[in-house]
Amino acid sequence: MRLPYFKNKTYLSGIDWIISAIDYYLIRTSGTGNHSTLIINLEKKISIKDLDVRLQAIYQNIPVLSGNIKRDKINLAPYWYCKKKRQNTYQIFEHKCENKEEFETLKFNILNEKFKFCYQHLKFNIINGPEMYYLLMTFDHKILDAHGAEMFLQLLNKSSEEKIIAKIREIKQTNAAKLINWQKKFDAGRDIQRHLIQMSKNECETIGSCTIKGTLKNKCGQAQESLTTVYTEQETKVIKRISEKRAGFMMETAFFLAVCTKSINSVLSENKPLCHYSIPMPIDMRGNSKGLKKMLRNHLSFMFLKIEFPQKATIEEISTKYKHAILNEVSNEYPEKLQKATRLARICPLGILYRFMSLSMKGKVCSFAFSNLGESNSVKDILGSEIKCISHMPRVPTPPGIGFFFNTFSKKLQFTVIWNKAIIEKNQVNAIVNKINECFKEEE
Amino acid sequence: MEITQIKIELKEYIEALLSPEIEITDNSTLEDMNVDSLALVKLFVFIEKKFGVMLGEIGIRKENIATFGKISELIFDNKKD
Numbered sequence: 001m002r003l004p005y006f007k008n009k010t011y012l013s014g015i016d017w018i019i020s021a022i023d024y025y026l027i028r029t030s031g032t033g034n035h036s037t038l039i040i041n042l043e044k045k046i047s048i049k050d051l052d053v054r055l056q057a058i059y060q061n062i063p064v065l066s067g068n069i070k071r072d073k074i075n076l077a078p079y080w081y082c083k084k085k086r087q088n089t090y091q092i093f094e095h096k097c098e099n100k101e102e103f104e105t106l107k108f109n110i111l112n113e114k115f116k117f118c119y120q121h122l123k124f125n126i127i128n129g130p131e132m133y134y135l136l137m138t139f140d141h142k143i144l145d146a147h148g149a150e151m152f153l154q155l156l157n158k159s160s161e162e163k164i165i166a167k168i169r170e171i172k173q174t175n176a177a178k179l180i181n182w183q184k185k186f187d188a189g190r191d192i193q194r195h196l197i198q199m200s201k202n203e204c205e206t207i208g209s210c211t212i213k214g215t216l217k218n219k220c221g222q223a224q225e226s227l228t229t230v231y232t233e234q235e236t237k238v239i240k241r242i243s244e245k246r247a248g249f250m251m252e253t254a255f256f257l258a259v260c261t262k263s264i265n266s267v268l269s270e271n272k273p274l275c276h277y278s279i280p281m282p283i284d285m286r287g288n289s290k291g292l293k294k295m296l297r298n299h300l301s302f303m304f305l306k307i308e309f310p311q312k313a314t315i316e317e318i319s320t321k322y323k324h325a326i327l328n329e330v331s332n333e334y335p336e337k338l339q340k341a342t343r344l345a346r347i348c349p350l351g352i353l354y355r356f357m358s359l360s361m362k363g364k365v366c367s368f369a370f371s372n373l374g375e376s377n378s379v380k381d382i383l384g385s386e387i388k389c390i391s392h393m394p395r396v397p398t399p400p401g402i403g404f405f406f407n408t409f410s411k412k413l414q415f416t417v418i419w420n421k422a423i424i425e426k427n428q429v430n431a432i433v434n435k436i437n438e439c440f441k442e443e444e
Numbered sequence: 445m446e447i448t449q450i451k452i453e454l455k456e457y458i459e460a461l462l463s464p465e466i467e468i469t470d471n472s473t474l475e476d477m478n479v480d481s482l483a484l485v486k487l488f489v490f491i492e493k494k495f496g497v498m499l500g501e502i503g504i505r506k507e508n509i510a511t512f513g514k515i516s517e518l519i520f521d522n523k524k525d
Contacts, residue, residue: 249506250474250481283482287461326482331489374480 010173011079012069014342015298017350019141020069020078021357024350026397030224030420032114034141036394038149039107039228042133043386048094048126050383051135055124057161059088061168064296065143068118076347080297083119090122097129110136111393111418112223122152135382143297146373146392147284151295153379170292181340189341195334199306204278204367205269206399207423225426227433228391228416231440236413239440247319252406253281253372254326257305258318260404263435264368265309267428275309277367283335301335315439369396369403369418376409391416398423404436447520450495454516457490470513477512487515497522 012020023034059065066089067082097103110125121140127133139149158164231239240252247255261277269275281303286294307321329335345353358365376390391414396403401420406413415436419429455468462478479487488499497519499509509515 244506249504249509250479250484253481323485326485327489330482330485331492372481 007173008063008067008082008084009079010064011077012346013298013339014345015300015339016069016080016142017078017346017348017353018342018357019298019300021350021353022397023140023142025354026395027114029398030112030395032112032395034395034397035115035138036141036146036149036392037107037111038137038139038153039391039393040135040137040153040382041388041390042135042382043388045128045133046126046135046383046385048092051124051126051156052092054156054158054164054383055090055092055122056088057164058155058168059090060086061165062171062296064173065089065121066119067143069142078346087119089117089120090124091116091120092124092126094126094128097127097132099129100132103127103129103132103134107136107393108223108225110138111226111395113138115140133385141298141394144295145282145284145298145300146371146394147286148295148297148299150376150378150390151292153382154292156382157379167292171295172293173296185340185344188337189344191332191337192334192341195304195332199278199304202276202306202308204276204306205265205272206367207268207401223421224395224418225421225429226393226416226418227429228393228414229433229437230389230391231413231415233411235440236408236411238442239413242440242442246315247323251319251323254319254322255315256372256404256406257281257322257370258315259436259439260368260370261307261309261318262313262315262439263432264402265311266435267431273311275311276306277309278304278306278365279368279370280304280366282371285335285339301339303329303335305329365397366400368400369394369405371403371405373405373407376407380410389414393418396420402429445495445520445523447516450519450523451512451516453494454491454512454519457494458487458512461486468512470511470516472512473510491515491519495519495523 019034027033063082063086064080066087067080069078070081071078095106097106106125106127115121115123121143123138125136125138127136137149137153139152144152155164155167158167243252243255244250247258257279265275265277282300283303284299285301286299303326305322305325307318307325309318345356348356371392373392379387381387387409389412390407390409392405392407393416394403394405396418398420401423403418405416405418408414417429417433458464458468458477458479462483464472464477466472466476468477474484491497491499499518507514508518
């Protein structure tokens with residue numbers, strides 16, 4: 001069978017470059033880059049050999065997976081480069097654990113472990129214990145975004161190399177951001193800049209003294225910890241009902257944002273009469289494309305949501321503020337404009353770009369990281385083992401140093417909080433999670 | 445604008461935005477049409493720009509936007525000619 005064709009050099013999009021800037025910053029401040037881990041809880045044990053065979057087939061046919069960003073001296077636009085010689089740059093590890101505590105320790109180490117070399121973008125950890133079977137897939141955001149990672153799992157399920165290649169044929173390489181339409185890009189950049197300046201007028205709340213200067217001084221040992229809550233199908237139904245009652249029909253994102261804001265505020269900024277919260281929310285820009293077509297690299301944009309938070313605001317009031325902020329972003333087409341504007345940012349070296357990103361927000365980039373991925377329904381089992389649940393565990397830059405991430409699998413809501421150990425205590429995070437859970441319960 | 449014209453334009457927009465796997469009929473629910481919360485906001489913005497109907501001001505209830513037919517009727521009842 002003829003192999004699918006992949007170019008060994010493709011230009012990055014503006015958003016890819018922004019993601020690379022976050023990676024650059026994360027490596028310098030915490031030692032580990034902008035990667036994320038999918039925690040997949042399985043029904044039964046999977047075979048490491050089987051996983052390896054399938055990964056080899058995938059890697060031999062998608063050389064892009066072993067590439068990396070590069071930039072020539074003359075041509076300023078960065079590109080993704082993959083070597084002609086195909087390499088299997090992934091790693092698989094197998095661990096045994098006796099109990100939940102051991103699993104948590106392993107998970108903590110995996111979350112904070114960096115990739116071995118710059119051409120490695122995927123790592124797998126199989127963890128087996130009494131009555132618990134997990135596959136942890138750590139992926140680099142430079143090559144896959146959260147939805148892309150779920151699509152990658154579909155490839156793993158193909159039982160033979162022929163079937164894998166047939167599936168790989170669906171994948172298209174991300175189109176290069178063309179070096180044309182400068183006026184449109186400048187206009188989009190101007191609109192985004194004005195929007196960010198408007199947003200930065202009131203300084204947003206961040207955790208403690210979490211500023212860029214403080215972070216850079218404290219370069220090492222900024223490990224990140226995570227806490228995942230999986231709600232049952234019944235609990236998820238109740239949460240949906242509460243969300244509908246308090247924020248409106250199908251307004252879960254605004255409701256989750258409101259709940260997280262209120263909870264974090266009650267623990268961290270209780271004494272201020274008026275606070276401002278700023279959240280950059282990633283959104284998937286794949287639109288109507290189906291299948292694996294847009295699996296590789298980032299198909300994201302961001303909504304910049306900023307709200308005023310009077311101390312006694314109710315969940316209903318905060319949800320309404322977020323709904324207005326989302327409506328404002330969509331009606332002004334800011335996510336689309338950001339995609340266009342960031343193409344110009346590609347001439348900026350990574351270090352300067354991150355400085356730019358934080359300078360426009362006066363060093364306080366945002367109050368917390370947030371995403372609501374919705375239903376993860378692209379894959380139900382892996383290598384013949386049924387998936388009980390999937391949760392996403394991305395790393396969070398500091399600032400903000402804390403992030404809340406929601407997704408649903410098999411009608412069960414999963415909620416993960418990630419925080420930087422250097423800036424917030426576990427008991428404070430527990431208090432925030434308890435407050436969130438209180439909001440997810442029906443009033444008696 | 446007649447309700448049939450509203451339905452045609454609304455259907456075209458939903459198909460372009462979400463590519464639902466089913467044929468959209470009056471009884472198609474938001475779930476059938478792959479409408480999630482973000483797509484719903486986009487749909488509201490489209491309705492506001494195309495038909496001048498500010499759904500936020502009217503006050504949306506689940507029963508008003510539960511199906512494609514209901515959304516079309518809501519636009520028809522509130523559109524500015």
